Amino acid sequence: MQQKEEIGSLLKTCEFAKESVSAFLRSINDYIAVVEGLPAVAKPLVRRDLEANTGMSADELKAFLERLGTRYSSIYDAAQRMTSALANGGDDVNVAAATLSEVSAPFIEGVDIAVEQLETMAIYMEGLPDKINMVPEAFLKADSRAELISSVPGRVERARALKELLEKTKEELSAVTG
């Protein structure tokens, strides 16, 4: 009974996480578009600044989020199979549990780094408006500056929201798979 509740909770967290990953991914795509629209002089600067401060380029961040979304889908599918197996009983439960452990292994292995990375991203984004305001007008025009700054706040919240969901998923997976 307890295991069914734990699986149910994991499924809900996976659903929220998939939405959260998609929302964050959309916001990163928007960021990439804003940066692409910057003057030629400012573009490489903003790209390299993100990479220098977070260790990841926008494209790498995008690839990571896509990968994370796929991983959540795999965990969700495996958790659903386990729900069915628990309802039916028999040997299927062990097989489903083994599948869930298998598909969640890369997640467990990388989740702490991902949590750390999302916090790094949130801190970077928080400090970005001040940094952008320090760039002289000659290099970054007012409209580009305003566009870049206005796109920041939503990303800080999304990064932190996803970070919390990753931590929750890790706890729930540990409870389910032992």
Added chain:
Amino acid sequence: MEDSNATISEVLGNLQQIFSGVESLGKAVEFGDKVAIPIYQFNFGTGGGGGGGREGRPSSGVGFALGGTIGPVAVIILTKDVPGPQGVQIHEFGTNKLGEALAELMLRLWEMIESQIGKREKLSSEKKEKLMNI
């Protein structure tokens, strides 16, 4: 007529030789521990011509024009605390490389801003690999 044209051509040729390709250092710009010194190049161009009237209606005339352009060709970046050649970087502005050179200048400026705000630790390749395989 031919003599006067030849003399003008000679004078202009000499002037062109004197002024073309002259390079000059611009005003140094300091930012943080870096100093940027732009290099400008002057180009001097001339043109001239002359002609005589039709047969039976003698007349003649000569004309010439000169002009010059000035533009940045490179920038020298000196790092104050780095002695010797290691502290000197030269970025040439080839016609299509102006943006790259300006971007490089911007990056130097950004590094100065960074040093005031404080940089974050870099992500190791091992950690990055785990993230990409999550």
